[in-house]
Amino acid sequence: MAIIPITDSAELKEFCRRQSRASYVTVDTEFLRDKTYWPILCLVQVAGPDEAVVIDPMAPDIDLTPLDRLLFNPKILKVFHAARQDLEIFFHRTGKVPTPIFDTQVAAMVCGFGDQVGYETIVNTVVGAALDKVSRFADWSRRPLTQKQLEYALADVVHLRPVYEELARSLEGSGRAGWLDEEMATLADPATYRLDPEEAWRRIKSRGGNRRFFAVLKEISAWREREAQKRDIPRNRILRDDSLLDIAAHAPQDEETLGRTRGLSKGFAEGKVGASLLQAVKRGLKLPDDEIPARPKRERLPQGIGPLTDLLKVLLKNECEKNHVASRLVASSDDLTRIAADDKADVPALSGWRRDLFGKVALDLKHGRVALSSENGQVAVIKTDAKR
Numbered sequence: 001m002a003i004i005p006i007t008d009s010a011e012l013k014e015f016c017r018r019q020s021r022a023s024y025v026t027v028d029t030e031f032l033r034d035k036t037y038w039p040i041l042c043l044v045q046v047a048g049p050d051e052a053v054v055i056d057p058m059a060p061d062i063d064l065t066p067l068d069r070l071l072f073n074p075k076i077l078k079v080f081h082a083a084r085q086d087l088e089i090f091f092h093r094t095g096k097v098p099t100p101i102f103d104t105q106v107a108a109m110v111c112g113f114g115d116q117v118g119y120e121t122i123v124n125t126v127v128g129a130a131l132d133k134v135s136r137f138a139d140w141s142r143r144p145l146t147q148k149q150l151e152y153a154l155a156d157v158v159h160l161r162p163v164y165e166e167l168a169r170s171l172e173g174s175g176r177a178g179w180l181d182e183e184m185a186t187l188a189d190p191a192t193y194r195l196d197p198e199e200a201w202r203r204i205k206s207r208g209g210n211r212r213f214f215a216v217l218k219e220i221s222a223w224r225e226r227e228a229q230k231r232d233i234p235r236n237r238i239l240r241d242d243s244l245l246d247i248a249a250h251a252p253q254d255e256e257t258l259g260r261t262r263g264l265s266k267g268f269a270e271g272k273v274g275a276s277l278l279q280a281v282k283r284g285l286k287l288p289d290d291e292i293p294a295r296p297k298r299e300r301l302p303q304g305i306g307p308l309t310d311l312l313k314v315l316l317k318n319e320c321e322k323n324h325v326a327s328r329l330v331a332s333s334d335d336l337t338r339i340a341a342d343d344k345a346d347v348p349a350l351s352g353w354r355r356d357l358f359g360k361v362a363l364d365l366k367h368g369r370v371a372l373s374s375e376n377g378q379v380a381v382i383k384t385d386a387k388r
Contacts, residue, residue: 003150005043007059009066016066019048024077024102025070026052026160029086030140030153037228037235039089042140046070047157054154058141064093071098079164081105081119081156083187091193099188104160106183107167110176112324123159126166131155179353183329197225201293204241208295209249215292216284217248223280227273239263239277251281305340312336314372315365318379319358330354340366 006012019025030043044055044067057064071078071090080086083103091097108122109115120131135152171177186192201214201221209217221244228235243263252258258278259269268274313336320327331339331349338345339362350359361381364370373380 002147003054003154005054005056005059005145005150007056007062009061009063012055012062012064013066015046015051015053016070018051019046019070019076020073022048022076024049024079024164026079026157026164027071027086027098028080028153028156028160029089031085031089032139032141033234035233037232038092039085040141041089041093043145043153045153045157047154047161049161052154052158054150056145058143068094072096074099077102079104079160081122081160081163084192087187088193091190095190097188097190097193101184101188102164102168102180103184103187104163104167106180106329107164107171109326109329110179111167111170111174113326115326115328119156122163126163127159129159131159176353182348182352195225195229197222197229200225200235204244206245206248211289211292211295212251212285213248214295215287216251216281217244218293219280219284219287220244220247220277223277227276238273247277247281248284251285253278253281253285301337301341305337308340308366309333309337311365311372312340312362314379315362315381316358318372318381319361323357325357330358336362339363 006015026047028045029041030045031039031041033039041057044057046053046055046067055064055067056062070076072094077100078098079102081103082105083101087097087101104122105119108117113122113125120133123129123131132148132152132155135146135149138149138152140149168177171180198218201218204217204221206214206217220239224235224238224244227238231238240263243261246261246263247258250257250261252261255269255274255278258264258274259266261269264274313333316327316331316336320330331347331354335345335347335349338347339349339359343363343366344350348354349362361370365372365381368384370381371384373382
């Protein structure tokens with residue numbers, strides 16, 4: 001049976017009315033972002049317990065208000081897989097984040113599917129179906145969409161239903177449902193998706209510089225972000241990160257000096273955009289001392305903690321495999337280094353369920369209260385006589 005996308009406002013309203021009493025809906029999107037700053041929403045797929053549709057948000061005159069009401073209904077759980085980009089799209093459209101939400105990618109990591117498991121593997125394991133991913137890189141903005149594309153798009157939300165139901169049962173049975181709360185709270189937080197130009201400098205990796213360097217970097221990064229948002233093109237199409245760092249380091253104050261920046265053309269430096277950029281440099285140079293961003297602090301770690309960090313990596317892998325949870329969800333390599341340096345490090349692994357699973361035994365290993373051994377080809381954690 002041919003799949004016909006919803007292109008009519010009345011049809012969309014009726015579908016959303018039918019789903020208004022559902023306990024959950026599964027949601028997915030198809031979008032393009034390779035040539036724009038803001039994602040272009042090309043398709044929305046929604047499935048209730050008994051019905052699944054493809055919605056065409058690019059259809060002329062379609063009113064997506066009923067879809068928004070459905071997604072923001074607090075009584076309906078919205079189920080996504082790898083939700084972040086989908087939620088960013090809805091936040092950009094409406095200024096709000098659909099809640100409550102359930103991310104099956106995170107749930108799968110809690111349920112022992114591993115760190116890097118893909119959606120196809122989860123579907124194959126839970127549903128026993130093989131996904132046809134041939135349309136993954138299709139141009140979703142072109143119309144008409146082929147049946148192959150529509151089948152691909154719809155399959156994701158159809159299979160997401162049994163995946164969600166199985167993961168929810170597993171979490172409930174293992175008592176781990178609460179383990180998702182922290183991750184879901186982050187995904188539901190509007191601050192996760194706000195793209196504040198004044199904070200753009202924090203995303204740029206810098207090896208250092210004096211305070212004035214960071215003042216200029218802050219201003220020119222904010223300038224680039226505003227330009228990219230205004231012109232709706234990727235920020236690196238305006239100026240690449242290495243060029244920004246070069247400008248922050250040398251603080252050019254005229255067209256000729258700016259034109260010597262690597263990655264910048266003479267035409268750029270002498271045009272209106274270059275003049276606007278030079279104004280941003282001047283703002284950075286004149287920024288009052290109390291408004292200059294603090295230089296990111298680099299923690300001074302004790303010498304010789306590398307071997308201990310390596311031991312903690314082994315322990316983390318062992319404990320996570322034993323408890324069937326993805327290690328990436330428990331602690332990062334940086335977290336382990338910080339634990340090796342400080343018993344009270346401000347890392348997730350030393351609080352909540354992560355502390356119970358790993359943090360406590362990590363500190364025990366650090367202080368010699370337990371040791372790692374090998375038994376029958378497996379790593380074993382054994383208690384020692386140390387009383388520290």
